[in-house]
Amino acid sequence: MWHRILGLEPSRTLIAAKSTLAIVIGYGLGLGFDWKASSIATTIIVLQTASLGTTLKKASLRMIGTLSGALVGVVIVATCAHDRELFILAMAVVAAVCVWGMQSSSHQYAWMLVMLTCAIVGWPTAMNPADTFHTCVDRVTAVTVGVVLSSLVHGVFWPVTAGQNFERSMQEVVEGCRDLVLLIRRGLLNQDIDVQAIDKMEIKLISLSTSISATLNAARVDSKHIRRHYRQYEQLGDALEELVLATTAIGGTATLYREVLMVPAVSHSASLQQMLDTLDDVCSATVQQLAMPRDGSHYQDETKAASILELQDQTLAGSQGTVAFRLLLNSMLTFQEAALRVRSAIAEAEVSSAEANAASTIPQTGPDTKTPFAKSALAGLQVVASAWFFVLLNWPPGLQSAMILTMIFVYLNAQLPVALTASTILKAVLMALPIAAVFHFIVMPTLDSFIELSPWLAFLFFPLMYGLSSQNPLKSMSAMLTVNLTNSLISVSTTPPQYDFSSFANTYLGMSGGVAIVLLLAYLFETRSPRRGLHGALTALLKQSADYLKALEDDSPGPTAEPTLAKKHRMQWMQRLGQLKKLSAAVDYRQDPQANRDQVSTMLQSCDVLVARLFWSSVLSVPPRREARIEKRPLNREHDWCAATIAATAQSLGALQPIDIQQPDKTLFRDGEFMMNAGQSADVYEPSLETEDMTRAKSTYYRALAEAIMDCQREINRVDWKRWTQSYF
Known part of the structure; x- marks a missing residue:
């Protein structure tokens, strides 16, 4: 009820509340068992997604990337820490290889974690290799605890599964197709076909149909019935895509020949109205079919695809709209058959004996070699330049680590297909400063126990996690960076606690310096500005x-x-x-x-x-x-x-x-009328x-x-x- 008073979206509120609960529990476990609580919270933050299936899939990639990166970091420290130049070169090679992998692999997140974990394990311990194993264990432990907490909280308390999203997407696609047909019907009857509205609905439908595949892959993880009958549901997704394509054909024909089709002799013809009635019935039956059992027992193919011979209106013979009329009817027949195939696929999606064809393999065409090579080289150059910069200035170890890790974090996120701009990054850095400063200097020194700390953590993280759940990718990424910077600055896991200005300033300036180096190198070498x-x-x-x-x-x-x-x-x-x-x-x-x-x-x-x-x-x-x-x-x-x-x-x-x-x-x-022979009657087929x-x-x-x-x-x-x-x- 309170989320309505505050004007919050229920779904985003639920996801943010569950993530906040997991963060509070993570801080409690971290402080109780002397684990790094901020790292546990970071894992929970980045694992917040719109569905349980996506969270579980991302969690598995995070574990794989963390374990692999920790192993690589240990090997590099063990073999190269004695030679500064060799160590920097090895870390640069790892950065280049990981950035290359992020562009050529479908598991970008795992490659990012390999790079990030290698940096966390390698850079801070390079000057003291004896701490490498302890750092490695701490990192893996924190990530494991965060993964377990996130999976449990999102999976136990009102789980939002990708299977539910998939069902919703199917219904939206079918209803969208029906709405587009009804829009065209109203346009024909009122002799006013709205081209812009049709184009807008077509684009929305195409976007929905292409997202079905990704939703289905996530649903395979968290929905048992979809996992068991995945091949059948994959065929259902293909059938829905064909239905959308058939709908675009109707819309395209109607808009292209709108002037001819809006002639009353055409738009009010009995055969066209009969076909539109049939399409409306098929769409309504398809929507109803979605709510029925899918074991094949609740489907009867009562509607038979009509023939163009049955639909030809004799009154249109030789008229100006004959060809346009026939083209529209043909596109509607294509739509009807596609809708009937969708109904059949829905009804038999969970028939155990159904034999599904092998999943089609779509060849993945990676980017040209020039672009990945340039980005990989930039990653290596970035590591070398920043490392030598820190060495020459001989900055404090804490400041070095903060700058290096922040720089790598921001750079790797910039490589993902979400535009991180200078304004977005700087806004996050500036927003994190007052939030963390108030918590660090005013709130934390007055607290003596975790019981007192818990409500403050919830008060701090819930608004940030709500912002992270935004559908706007830039707002979401800005919130992601803000909450991670804030989490690193509040020093909850420091033992003993240090709430002095020097430690806070070193950490914040280190992170700001890391961001500044990223933006400077991007300005000098990168061409991925939004413009x-x-x-x-x-x-x-x-x-x-x-x-x-x-x-x-x-x-x-x-x-x-x-x-x-x-x-x-x-x-x-x-x-x-x-x-x-x-x-x-x-x-x-x-x-x-x-x-x-x-x-x-x-x-x-x-x-x-x-x-x-x-x-x-x-x-x-x-x-x-x-x-x-x-x-x-x-x-x-x-x-x-x-x-x-x-x-x-x-x-x-x-x-x-x-x-x-x-x-x-x-x-x-x-x-198209020129194709009709002058002496040929249009009613002879x-x-x-x-x-x-x-x-x-x-x-x-x-x-x-x-x-x-x-x-x-x-x-x-x-x-x-x-x-x-x-x-x-």
Whole structure:
């Protein structure tokens, strides 16, 4: 009840409260058994996630990384501590290898922990190797206790499982598809198709469908029924993705031919209304199917996919909207079949005897070797430069450790796919100072027991953990850095306690110095500023789109390669779009009056629409099913124009040059009506018309894609990219 009074979100409040409880217990165990309480709290802080499955998966990676890093640190100290230059070189090599692994492996977090633990074990004990084993044991113990506490608290007290999130995602996808169909239906009946609303819903659906795979992987950890029937649920996820793609085809056709389709003879035709009624019934039945048992006993395939022959309206024969009408019906038939497959997959998701096909393997294409090499070299250079800096100045050991560890922590987090900007880091450093100072100088000296300390710890950590649960990645990362800095500064685990100004100042200045070195090296050597990063990510998105169209030119890529290719590109597109939005949010638009936030937002929306049109290619199949691709032929000119235009756009953007917007030839994207022979009646359907329908669908696709490309070009040209990339922070 109190969270409503304070205006807090219930789900975030629950997660923050559980993490705070674990932190308080961790401090109690640390103080009671003489473990490092701040390290236990740090583990609990970083293991806070939105679901139990994600927490358990992250906890296992943290344990693996900690054990591996501790072993590497012990080996380096044992073999290299006698030689300062050799020791620094060895730590630099470890940094470079770990940063390389973070970019080439799907287990980035484990590689980060290897580097971090190696630094924690190696740097402080280099001058006194006898303490290495004790430091190693302390670190592993603290991480183990933190992992156990976090897993127990999030798993026992009102657990939020990834399985629940997966069920919610499935329902949101199906309901979103139904809402989009209803939106198009209202637009047809009211003769007012809202293009922007349709595009917005399509983009939301695509984002939801691509997140299902990640949610399913986490649900496999914390949900027994999903773990037992994982292959069937994986097939269900693929079926839901096909449903979303079919929905985008309906939306794309409706928006492209909206003027023709809004003619009353078309929009109010009996066959179109019949089809819309059928789709509404199928969607409602699919939503109901989600709430039923999935053992195959509650499913009857009462709805049969209609045929285009049954739906053709005789009154439309020879009218202006015949082709648009047929294309819309064909896309709706594709949607109907996709929805029926989803219903079947839901009903039989937990049938024990069901034989699932082997999981498809999507080839992981890592980044080019130049980028990982540059970042790895920067990591090694950073270690060497900072180490020699500390050696030359001969700073106190505590200050050295604080600077080195903070520098490594911030740098490694900057390597993850979340934009850490100078303003975000500096804000966290400044926020941690007053919070920790009040706790360190005013609260802590007055406390005599853990019983007195507990409520203060809860009061301190709950707001920070609530901020950490934010959906905004920049706010979440800022809260993460703030709470970790605060946790290191409050000195709860110091024995005996030292609440003097000197110890606090040394620790804070050390951490601030570490942050300063990170930002300085980033300014000198790194190119991942939000502005430059956004420019690079946008260029990469366009290049990937051009590569995708180039890949479609292959006449026979193989039946299993086709869906794999499309799915791989869909995942990469969504990653790029997510990266673009994060980088845009990280840009300080107040710094440059010429940089307009709304202008960039409009440009990113045009990129969303372009990606939605590229998604549409995965379901172009008339009659519906089964090809997951479009072929270049027989529309060579249309295909070549789209591919060449996207490639030229990427090239101009990469060179910081204005894009030369070339309007297509008037004869290139002709209306699909020209394909109907003058003497052929539209109500006569011969087998050859299926081929004609496929050609019309492809022509419609390329026409919609061309419009999206030119709109994207216009929005990109509104930004002065030379000026945009000049400013770093």
